[in-house]
Amino acid sequence: MGREPGLSVRLKLTLSYAGFLMVAGALLLAVVWVFLLRYVPEVINTPGPGAPGMPGMPGMAIPDRADLQRAFVPKAAVALAFLLVLGLAGGWFLAGSMLAPLTRITNATRLAADGSLAHRVQLEGRADEFRELADAFDTMLARLEAHDAEQRRFAANASHELRTPLAITQALLDVARTDPGRDTGELVERLHFVNSRAIDLTEALLLLSRANQRSFAREPVDLSLAAEEATETLLPLAEKHGVTLETGGEVATTTGSYVLLLQMTTNLVHNAIVHNLAGRGTVWVTTLVRPGAALLTVENTGEPLSQPVASTLTEPFQRGTGRVRADHAGVGLGLAIVKSIAQAHDGTLTLTPRAAGGLRVTVHLPAAAR
Template sequence: MTARKRPHRLTARMRLTLSYTLFAVTAGLLSLAVVYVGMRYVPNYPLTSSNPRYRSDAPSRQEILHSLLTASGYALALLTAVGLVGGWLIAGRVLRPLQDITRAAHRAASGALEHRIALAGPRDEFTDLSDAFDEMLARLQRSFEAQQRFAANASHELRTPLAITHTLLQVAAADPAGQDWRLLVTRLQDTNRRAIEISEALLQLADLGNAPPDLAPTDLATATGEALAAVRDEAEAVGITLTADLRPAPATGNAVLLRQAAVNLLHNALRHNLPAGAGGRVTVATGADPERPGRVHLTVANTGPQLTADAVATFTEPFLRGRGRTAETDPSRRGHGLGLAIVAAVAEAHHGELHLTPESSGGLRVTLSLPGPVEE
């Protein structure tokens, strides 16, 4: 995008200098005008002494006014010069922080987002602007780095199933007679399904970031109940006990997206739990948010390994799994690392909040808090 052409004007420093000078000269003119008006009350006749033998040399009003005008001209000329020089220096000192901000903006435009102005001095309009600009740079840097990581991780995640498919087909082509074609087809289908899931999740993330969803009165408990029905078979297969307390949770939202968010939370709770057969549990609850009046919540808590607050803070980053960036070896418990990222995007699209808290006994508690229904 090319820079917009702007008409040439005086610089801000020059405009401030001229403004200071004009103010000083105007103030001088007003002061002289007051003196000049006051001189009208000076007698306009020759002043004489009471003793006729002494001759008075006192000037007349006309002579005083003439001398006053001459001195005023020199004073105004000097005042103009002082105003220009002093105004130029003062304007430069006042505008110096803006020059620092401008240089930082040019560096940011060239891609150097790590620079900070860190303007020193007491709090004023310039330090407020500097702090706001530094905060904007920090957010831009975090967003840019997250975008870079997202692009790299998305490329890696999509390249992996394609590489697996390519390898399987190469092996099959090299030794057609020695292949278990049923097993090969099963592996290809599993790999293809995974690539489709990743692509659909990426498209969903992109849609949530580009356009606001259609919102209507709905019940978060209903969406959660449908999500529970969709994951019960998976929970039974790995021996995890599901416990639900679904109380009415009326909200204004998109029923499809809320169901998907609930499914993602349940999948995350099941797949990052205790090993199969170790007595893992998942507890699900909906209802009025006890800590935020006027809001409703969905809470999903599971058993699992001990987690730190620093690690939990990164779980909504795309492609970050519970074990880091290494996928589970068990295909039935393998995710693509986009589940919580999608839930966070759904929460943001609904003006809600997503809170992740590590449990003291191990596992994770995730709370999705949404505004209640809008009263008309």
């Protein structure tokens, strides 16, 4: 946005320092002037020699107010001129010293605007207002850099994932065009499967974007009701895989979008069913209340996991080596969506491998105000 050029802050501070010094000097000289006037009369009549009561005394010249004015005013003017020069020079130096941290922050801001998010101010010295501003700016740059890297990685992964079904569709259509005698029923079935996968991926991307933008209305939400609805919806899938669902806990109320929190719970339960021990697995869904927090825990049996592997499962399109079932591989956004929904509700997501195998996922959300 274009603006008219104005005086620099350094020049304004310099003029302010000099002006304050001039006013203080003028007040001090005015006080001295008034103090001196109390002891100097306007006109002094000095008796000459031989005057009554003063025999033989020679005449004495005693200064009056006019003499005081001629002696005081020029020196006062010189003092004010010296204060003006001192105020301008000292004010310019002090203003530059005070604004040096701001200059560094401004340069870092320009570098960030040009795309260099790796630069940091790293202001030295003890804590003051400028140091707090610089530290806050460095923290913001670090978050922006991490978010930018995550978005770039996400865009690359999403492009790759979306390109796969489109490439398969193109290959199937090429086969159908070059081989008219091929069974169209099998071709249509495969196209339907690939198209469904592309639709699921697109809907997951839209849901993830909506959660990241926090574009939803907030209302009281009972996590225990969301857990019950999610387990009832996924009960047929659990029976198909031979997985037992167990729910329990207490009323845990938070504030947010019921649709998003239900989707978060459904994703957790779905992952716990799919990545489980076929025919003999168990999933535990529990809601708890802690001081100032509402907790949702989804725990499942399964193959042993290491903590480094568990910590990567919330990354987009990270399905976990050895944990993918061919019939329910998903789109790789289940836990990424869960993490985004939790963060959009000012909550956190914790993944902990179970000693006996499987995974424990805990969502901490702020409790709703009573």
